[in-house]
Amino acid sequence: MLSSLFSKSYPNAVARRCADDEATRLRHKYSPYYHTFEKQQGSRVWKDGREMVMLASNDYLGLSSHPKVVEAARKALDVWGSSPTGARLSNGSRAYHVELEERMAAFLGKEACHIHAAGYLSCMSAIQPFAQKDDLILADKNCHSSLWAGIGLTQARVERFAHNNPRDLKEILSFEKDTTPKLVVFEGVYSMEGHVAPIPEILAVTQDRNCFHVMDDAHGFGVMGPGGRGTAAHFGVVDQVDLLCGSFSKSLSSVGGFVAGSNDAIEYLRTHSKQTIFSASLPPAQAAAALAALDVLQTEPEHLERLWANTRRYKKLLEDLRLDTWGSETPAMPVVLGSKERVYAFWQRLLEKNVFTVMSIAPAVPPGKDLIRSAASAAHTDADFDMIADAFAYAVKKM
Ligand code: PMP
Numbered sequence: 506m507l508s509s510l511f512s513k514s515y516p517n518a519v520a521r522r523c524a525d526d527e528a529t530r531l532r533h534k535y536s537p538y539y540h541t542f543e544k545q546q547g548s549r550v551w552k553d554g555r556e557m558v559m560l561a562s563n564d565y566l567g568l569s570s571h572p573k574v575v576e577a578a579r580k581a582l583d584v585w586g587s588s589p590t591g592a593r594l595s596n597g598s599r600a601y602h603v604e605l606e607e608r609m610a611a612f613l614g615k616e617a618c619h620i621h622a623a624g625y626l627s628c629m630s631a632i633q634p635f636a637q638k639d640d641l642i643l644a645d646k647n648c649h650s651s652l653w654a655g656i657g658l659t660q661a662r663v664e665r666f667a668h669n670n671p672r673d674l675k676e677i678l679s680f681e682k683d684t685t686p687k688l689v690v691f692e693g694v695y696s697m698e699g700h701v702a703p704i705p706e707i708l709a710v711t712q713d714r715n716c717f718h719v720m721d722d723a724h725g726f727g728v729m730g731p732g733g734r735g736t737a738a739h740f741g742v743v744d745q746v747d748l749l750c751g752s753f754s755k756s757l758s759s760v761g762g763f764v765a766g767s768n769d770a771i772e773y774l775r776t777h778s779k780q781t782i783f784s785a786s787l788p789p790a791q792a793a794a795a796l797a798a799l800d801v802l803q804t805e806p807e808h809l810e811r812l813w814a815n816t817r818r819y820k821k822l823l824e825d826l827r828l829d830t831w832g833s834e835t836p837a838m839p840v841v842l843g844s845k846e847r848v849y850a851f852w853q854r855l856l857e858k859n860v861f862t863v864m865s866i867a868p869a870v871p872p873g874k875d876l877i878r879s880a881a882s883a884a885h886t887d888a889d890f891d892m893i894a895d896a897f898a899y900a901v902k903k904m
Contacts (some may be wrong), residue, residue: 599789
């Protein structure tokens with residue numbers, strides 16, 4: 506009977522689901538994602554021999570080709586080889602893990618830090634071990650997928666509060682008992698919208714309500730606050746946010762991620778986090794690149810200054826064209842166009858003019874907020890901005 510349901514090319518239902526998937530068919534038809542570039546240099550990428558300005562990366566400080574960062578990674582390969590060879594619980598930490606954790610903790614103003622091979626794992630790790638059955642997790646509804654993945658692994662009850670809306674959070678909290686342990690989960694900077702979280706207001710409405718605060722600062726770390734210390738430092742509230750998590754793949758031009766907090770919280774994470782216990786640790790070259798980039802961030806302030814100068818320049822360019830940047834206050838800069846058809850046409854026009862961006866359409870964004878996702882980088886040059894200005898003017902004219 507079963508064999509008659511599936512032709513020879515679909516041996517089972519899941520194989521058939523993969524082969525027949527409509528979203529995958531559309532992705533192949535319009536091919537907006539998973540482009541392959543044969544070369545990358547600074548702010549430029551090359552596809553089929555065509556040179557383009559990369560306006561969709563998270564290389565905020567432009568350090569991925571900084572000589573000190575590249576040299577540090579190369580040296581680490583010579584000294585340590587390619588791999589950490591396993592998970593730290595069983596296979597041991599390496600000196601570079603400990604050094605990077607100590608440097609990160611000191612930089613962020615926390616007692617301790619634990620690093621992982623991806624920011625995604627760090628964000629999951631900042632939630633999964635900390636929430637138990639009968640706890641309550643209160644999360645901003647626009648939180649990143651990695652935070653929802655961590656939440657999904659807990660048995661805690663979950664309430665979503667309206668995006669960046671402490672009043673809604675307060676209202677939800679008003680129905681809850683103080684005895685219930687609570688995690689409040691939000692981001693420092695929301696990369697889809699470029700919004701900064703109103704952290705002091707979030708802290709005010711959750712004060713004395715038995716709340717443990719977890720903030721993902723993947724897009725604020727290295728970007729916001731004094732010397733790039735992040736969004737909590739920007740508001741002067743580092744000591745009130747219990748856990749800071751984030752990624753090395755944005756401003757530190759590497760890959761990997763971190764969770765920083767009190768000694769107790771980080772040691773608890775090391776005991777209970779599945780993402781930490783059962784996954785291989787950060788490799789040597791990536792740790793060395795992140796550490797060197799952290800050095801550069803602290804010794805060469807010009808990169809952070811240029812990032813913000815370029816952010817202001819890019820935002821003005823978009824606003825002069827009367828484009829909607831969704832009130833972005835950060836280098837993460839959306840261009841809201843409102844429908845997937847408009848976004849696709851706009852994205853193609855930019856590509857015609859050799860400017861590479863990425864489309865975000867519903868359900869990844871709320872209905873009517875379909876947008877072009879882009880980000881300013883310290884790496885963008887005057888010549889890049891000439892191309893960006895020309896491409897956006899062309900796309901607007903054709904709209
Ligand atoms: N949190 C946020 C807000 C992110 O944007 C990302 C990356 N897109 C991550 C976590 C995961 O970081 P990584 O890419 O280092 O896994």
